[in-house]
Amino acid sequence: MDLNNQEISQAEQKRRDYRKQQRKRSVWISLASTLAFAAIVWFGLLATPGWDRVEQSFFNWDVAVEAFPRVIDGLLLNLRVLVAAAILVLFFGLLLAVIGTLKAPVFFPLRVLAKGYVDLFRGLPLIIVLYLVGFGIPGLRLEFLGRIPAEVLGIAALTITYSAYVSEVFRAGIESVHSSQRLAARSLGLSYSQSMRLVVLPQAVRKVVPPLMNDFIALQKDVGLISVLGAIDAVRGAQIEVAKFANFTPYVLAGLLFVLLAIPTIRLADRISARFSSREQQGVSL
């Protein structure tokens, strides 16, 4: 429906003019207040007694340029770990969630196991899982595995922890699908697994895209923790450069790169959530 091409009444014209004026005013106000705020922060910082030293050791341009190649190399490793972990997490998270829905008595032990797993790893700090996996598995001295690269152990640890979170998200999604959808599917003769795969899961997954995106953003940060296992990722790369120059700028650089990496995902997540909620309730935003 295109209202713009329609004749509009004088009353509507007046309303539109007024709104336009209001919009212009609010743009100016927000611009001015932003500038004022930035100025206060900036001069406030510059006025602190230690600022010169901090600037030297955290925001040193030359050091940043020198450290850049190694940090960016490390970031590529983080990215690879992220992609691998994300795919594995989706798979195992969904698997755990589906196991949780199996009501038949045969599956009782499996279901209890899955529940216990989720409880355990939702509670256990990721860093401890990283240490246990990273130093425990090599400690088993499984010769046939050879020497496992630190990033692989990191992927394993991230997958173990995040699958627990994500399975809870999927479980909530599955439960939010109206029970008569499942009954309708079964009454058409679809088997349990068919109705799960063709009817329940597609609807559940759609509903949980926004919370899944949040977990993905968290994972995107947490891939930086694989550095504790000695993988030369962005954080570890920065650490090496920090030691070399006795200057903290590489950490700032690595942090900045992580943020830059996260921003598109965060924006995407916002947009997806907005689209989902607008589809659920159409109306004016107040």
Next chain:
Amino acid sequence: MIDWNSPRLKVVGLKKFYGERQVINGVDLEVFPGQIVALIGSSGSGKSTLLRCVNQIEDLTDGQIFLDGEEVSAPGVDQDRIRAQIGLVFQSFNLFGHLSILNNITLALRHVKKMDKDKAKSLAMSWLSRIGLGDRGDSYPDKISGGQQQRAAIIRAVAMEPKVLLLDEVTSALDPELVGEVLDLIRELKSGGTTILMATHELSFAREVADWVIFLEQGQIYEQGEAVDFFENPKLPRTIEFLSRMRSR
């Protein structure tokens, strides 16, 4: 054209408990090919539970169910195969929200009946055109009216060519002006010879299309009879009370 030779659906001594609560209390009934049987009764009398038990999406506590003479409640019978032969349509939320109307209809044709994609599609299209929804195949359920949704849900079940169609108050969640189009579809199915067992609150409709009426009271058949006779000469006190209560609404 009811075929009185042998019942299409036969329910014997059906009982259903939810925990201690006895919801179906020993029900026997028969539905013959081409026959339309209406289940009426006050809210909570067990109509929905009975239909769900017949379809066995609800486990029976006791009793037997026969479909064309085969005991489908016997242990070891593949329930998915049987459910594909018994259509069931609920009050609401029947259609799959993530699928277009067309794909709602083709889903079971393809995955249960293993029909190939094109054949399922053309079958679905021909059903949709018959009910005047030929141009809505690509729409999603939330984009069509409640009456259209219910009609699509009914033909989704009918397209599977079930031996018996179970309808559970398919009009009671609809706005009054949409009820008529759904009832029209059921009339059409009757003239096509579909065997139907339906729970309904639409008494005048039950009287018009049903051949047999069963009045359910606290999980038991309290009174039953030929539709016209049942409504004109109810014999037992609770039936009389129920009918007058429904009429005065």
